[in-house]
Amino acid sequence: MRVVVLPDQQAVAERGARIVASLVRSKPNCVLGLATGSTPLGVYRELIRMHAEEDLDFSLVTTFNLDEYVGLGPGHPQSYRYFMQSNFFDHVNVQPGRTHVPDGRALDFEAYCESYERRIADAGGIDLQLLGIGADGHIAFNEPGSSLGSRTRLKTLTKETVDDNARFFDNPDEVPRLAVTMGVGTILESKRCLLLAIGDHKARAIRSMVEGPVTSQITASALQLHRDVTVVVDESAASWLERREYYDEVERAQSLIESGQPRALGIQQPEE
Ligand code: GLP
Numbered sequence: 112m113r114v115v116v117l118p119d120q121q122a123v124a125e126r127g128a129r130i131v132a133s134l135v136r137s138k139p140n141c142v143l144g145l146a147t148g149s150t151p152l153g154v155y156r157e158l159i160r161m162h163a164e165e166d167l168d169f170s171l172v173t174t175f176n177l178d179e180y181v182g183l184g185p186g187h188p189q190s191y192r193y194f195m196q197s198n199f200f201d202h203v204n205v206q207p208g209r210t211h212v213p214d215g216r217a218l219d220f221e222a223y224c225e226s227y228e229r230r231i232a233d234a235g236g237i238d239l240q241l242l243g244i245g246a247d248g249h250i251a252f253n254e255p256g257s258s259l260g261s262r263t264r265l266k267t268l269t270k271e272t273v274d275d276n277a278r279f280f281d282n283p284d285e286v287p288r289l290a291v292t293m294g295v296g297t298i299l300e301s302k303r304c305l306l307l308a309i310g311d312h313k314a315r316a317i318r319s320m321v322e323g324p325v326t327s328q329i330t331a332s333a334l335q336l337h338r339d340v341t342v343v344v345d346e347s348a349a350s351w352l353e354r355r356e357y358y359d360e361v362e363r364a365q366s367l368i369e370s371g372q373p374r375a376l377g378i379q380q381p382e383e
């Protein structure tokens with residue numbers, strides 16, 4: 112895992128957007144895995160700005176969202192389809208037919224979830240999966256105890272997640288208890304993952320994910336098994352990391368290499 116610690120929320124949003132934008136520029140028909148929640152909002156805002164001011168073109172991009180509440184239709188203001196439309200899709204030139212958010216009102220969920228997996232595979236797989244993290248260390252809606260090999264399926268939400276989400280609903284009884292979510296196994300098949308976290312309420316989850324054992328109790332920890340994961344966090348979310356200095360050191364070296372200054376690290380070119 113590459114762990115990048117940045118000063119604040121804005122820096123996290125800009126770095127996240129830069130990573131997404133550079134993929135979209137180098138592979139205009141890429142497949143993006145997208146996430147909802149407050150964390151990726153800044154990334155979407157920044158991508159919308161890049162679309163408006165820097166001609167970032169989404170016309171050939173295909174997207175697949177991680178999850179959706181069961182029972183909420185696309186017009187419900189708390190549905191994840193509604194979130195994606197109002198916070199991102201409606202403001203860029205992505206083709207509506209190329210955006211996929213699981214249907215929380217499917218009649219036959221088993222068949223529906225299989226077809227969602229098939230659509231991801233038919234699109235060539237996900238090139239870059241954007242992720243947030245729940246306070247209990249879950250990714251998408253893969254609550255503690257989810258199989259690390261799980262695929263898209265129905266999942267019962269924990270009380271902690273239901274309580275976390277209650278703030279978005281007028282009446283706490285309206286908060287859905289079930290969700291349809293990509294599995295941990297589905298996420299691990301993405302070619303690259305980009306997980307973002309902001310705020311000290313995520314610090315414990317970030318430490319468990321990066322430095323704890325791989326366990327189904329912290330489903331984000333399964334990302335330790337993936338070969339290309341970038342974790343971008345602000346200072347608060349990084350505050351429980353024990354090997355923080357090492358991550359900063361790696362980041363310094365990585366930036367020197369990427370900006371073409373290997374000599375600053377004592378790396379000589381063969382002809383030198
Ligand atoms: C929900 C979503 C996750 C998201 C998490 C954290 O559980 N299913 O995808 O990462 O909330 O949300 P936030 O970014 O608002 O903290």
